[in-house]
Amino acid sequence: MHDAIVNASPWVKRFAAALPKEGVVLDLACGSGRHTALLASLGHHILAVDQDISVIELLKSDAVHIQKFDLEGSDWPLQDQQFSGIVVTNYLYRPFLEELPKMLSEGGVFIYETFAQGNATFGKPSNPNFLLNPGELLALAQRSGLKVIAYEDIYLDQPKPAMVQRICAVKGHLKGCIPLQFAD
Template sequence: MHAPTEQASAWVRRWAPLIRHGEVLDLACGGGRHARLLAALGHTVIALDRDAGALARIEAGEHGDDIITVEYDLEAPGAAWPFAPHSLAGIVVTNYLYRPLLPSLCASLAPDGILIYETFARGNEVFGKPSNPDFLLMPSELMGLAGRAGLRVLGFEDGVVQNPKPARVQRVCAAGPAFDLGTAKLDL
């Protein structure tokens, strides 16, 4: 869970301006640091998490009126992916990995949508938790995910970061096949 005062990830802040207007999902949103950023950028944000307390703090905080909170445990037995194919302008996922969701998650991205994903990778066990390989990305796993989904990789990193704490992470920003980078306003 993310603390409500925690700043949005630099990776998410860098790529979020590429997301076109429409519904944007902050998956496993925790305290809502990315949901608030996305709402401030003018998006309709769906903040999904299984933690009712975290969702209540989002509703009570800054931009809470602009964020639709959804309490849902995607890992519960029989849980179905709740979003239609090609329905989301953007999807943001940080510090969360549940591999069975990945194909459905990518299928929900609009043809001109943006996926921003950042989570822990193999090698993080030397820094602490998570250390279970089930929750750590394999080398270039996010690149493979984007390729299998027919997405175009705009940015990828795999390495050690120092902030907010030392960790090994993998990050990708990928666009749907209809995304026109030529019209994007972004300082890369």
């Protein structure tokens, strides 16, 4: 579990503290469970979903529920569910992208990070279907009424060269957040 936490995305680590402690956090397309392990270590209840859950079965606990879903089928398997947070990394399936913000409860936090246009220069993924368009996550947040906490569309050299787009946004007001005050 420690290795999984060490390998967690720095973006997710940076904004994990913004996730509400009450409720359930969705780790969508959770893969090896690196973010599930991180969130569990921080005291969150998690629903980890993927089409292959064999790798993460060991993480199952009272706080970690694991479900096998076809996330790219004709029907959205998480219809009408609500989450206090949603974490997605290195995954993009546009037909259901608009559903994600709808699944956030009030004060819920959306942390999303995946590859962006220009990544083909560095290798896979190179298919435009799996690369975010410029500003795509910002536009999703705007259409969904989410408030953006942070956003980047950048080149990263670690862990390998890549073009990445990432966002952290909240539905409504971030609980426990102290408003910024500016001097005159």
